[in-house]
Amino acid sequence: MELLALLNVLLQVANTGADFMAKFGAGVGAGLAVLGAGIGIGKIGASAMEAIARQPEAVKNISSNMILSAALIEGIAFFALIAAFLIII
């Protein structure tokens, strides 16, 4: 019931403004992408901390690998951000 009402309102809005839903979708998409990147890099950081705690003399090795993995994951998140940016522009 409430779902139908929501759908009704959204359809009315979509009738009026052309770009509105696209920009809304772009914003939500960008947020989701950052969510994914945050979770991924958080897991890397957590496991890196654990590994350093287990073996403190391997700090240099672990840190450089952590930074590398974080940069690669950020690269993927940027795809979604660029796609969202292109929609808004």
Add this chain to the structure above:
Amino acid sequence: MKVKHVLLAIIFVFTGIAGFAQQEHKAKFNAGDFVIEEVLDSYWWHIAKVGDHEIAIPLPVILHSKVRNQWYFFWSNKLMEGKHYKGFFIKEDSPNKGKIFEKDNQGNLIRPLDLSITKNVVAIWISMILLFWIFLSVAKRYKENPLRAPRGMQALLEPLILFIRDDVARASIGEEKYQKYMPFLLSVFFFIFINNLLGLLPTFPGGANVTGNLAVTGVMAFFTFVITTFSGNKHYWKHIFWNPEAPWWLKVPIPLLPFIELTGIFIKPTVLMIRLFANILGGHIVRVTFVALIFIFAVFGVVAAYGISVISVLFIVFVTFLELLVAFIQAYVFTFLSAIYFGMAVEQEH
């Protein structure tokens, strides 16, 4: 009264001053346009804007008109601020905003052949001169006496060069073949690093968004693609098109794995291009947005702008430090991934 108490008090007072701002609305400041213009290429090098007057370094414009079939060379100050010159003008609205257009005989807008020396071209020349100067002087010192203890610029660069040679090239490509790829890897690493760093400076000779430009990163990724493809040996191509270690149902009846690997050949350099572009462009946009924050508040009066400027400058400093880290990391990741692709291309049978 400790130092941090005094500093915090200053920050609070300044931000509080913003509350006394008058409601005087002067010309509306278009933050979106300001941010976009700072990170895009342009036909002049913008230094400052005093009142309504823009102070910029004009750059050469080289055009070949398709309508009149002749070449035109002039300085870009003839086209600044919407002026028309010899039938050429800069388009104000999208698409292709900010590019030079002319009108053909039917009145349509067409683009002439545009070989102008734009801001990014001059920025690449500046970083090129910087790189030549640094590396030729360091090479001279090595040639004179290779066993002398390093000093100055040599001492600064030697750890970086050895890092690329040992941890990137030797580790990824292997002991026998890494020498061939060292010139490209070193060039790419230092080119990206120096351009990233120069992009962090506020004004000439820095401040141009070179690596945050799809064309520049696209060409570098294309070089990686060409080198990978031309140095691929039989083992490399066999593993792409008919991987002997993969299960049979991925190759027959529908060659799923070969198709995925084939698209991978093109997608990997594309990802290199987009990763560097998006990281650097994102950093530039964030920094310029914090600068634009001051101008947004200036609409409410000078007092508000002074108030917000303390916070804004603190954020700009923080973002610039972050961008320093990103500048090095992105150069390293591009070089490292290129080295890995070269390593995969020249891998022998095991």
